[in-house]
Structure formats: C-alpha cells, structure tokens
Amino acid sequence: MYRFLNSLAGNSPEPFPSSTSFDATKVNPGPLGGLVFLALTIAVVFLLFSFNRHIKKVNFEQEEPES
Numbered sequence: 001m002y003r004f005l006n007s008l009a010g011n012s013p014e015p016f017p018s019s020t021s022f023d024a025t026k027v028n029p030g031p032l033g034g035l036v037f038l039a040l041t042i043a044v045v046f047l048l049f050s051f052n053r054h055i056k057k058v059n060f061e062q063e064e065p066e067s
Contacts, residue, residue: 029037
C-alpha cells in the first residue's frame with residue numbers, strides 16, 4: 001500500500017522506475033495505426049489542395065489612399 005501511495009505522489013524509490021512486464025522493443029503501432037496514419041496523411045493532402053483552390057478564388061484589390 002505504501003509503494004502505491006508513493007507512486008501516486010510521484011515519489012519513487014528507484015531513480016527510473018520501470019515495469020518488468022513491459023518490453024519497449026516489442027511495442028509497435030500495428031496495422032490499425034498504419035491505416036490511421038495513412039488516412040490522416042491523405043486527409044491533410046486533400047485539405048491543402050482545397051485550401052489552394054479557395055485561395056486562388058480570392059479577388060483582393062487594395063484601395064489606393066486618397067491624398
């Protein structure tokens with residue numbers, strides 16, 4: 001119970017706490033993560049093309065100051 005309360009408070013008896021059941025070399029995003037990344041990339045590309053089309057339609061004429 002004491003270790004649990006210390007971990008909640010941020011006080012760790014070890015300088016770098018680590019779990020023995022967690023292997024960082026075996027963690028990967030998997031196929032679902034790849035598909036999500038691909039979908040987000042395609043969405044950003046389509047948004048950039050749409051943004052460029054809308055910017056080209058803007059007709060901005062600056063008024064000359066009256067002297």
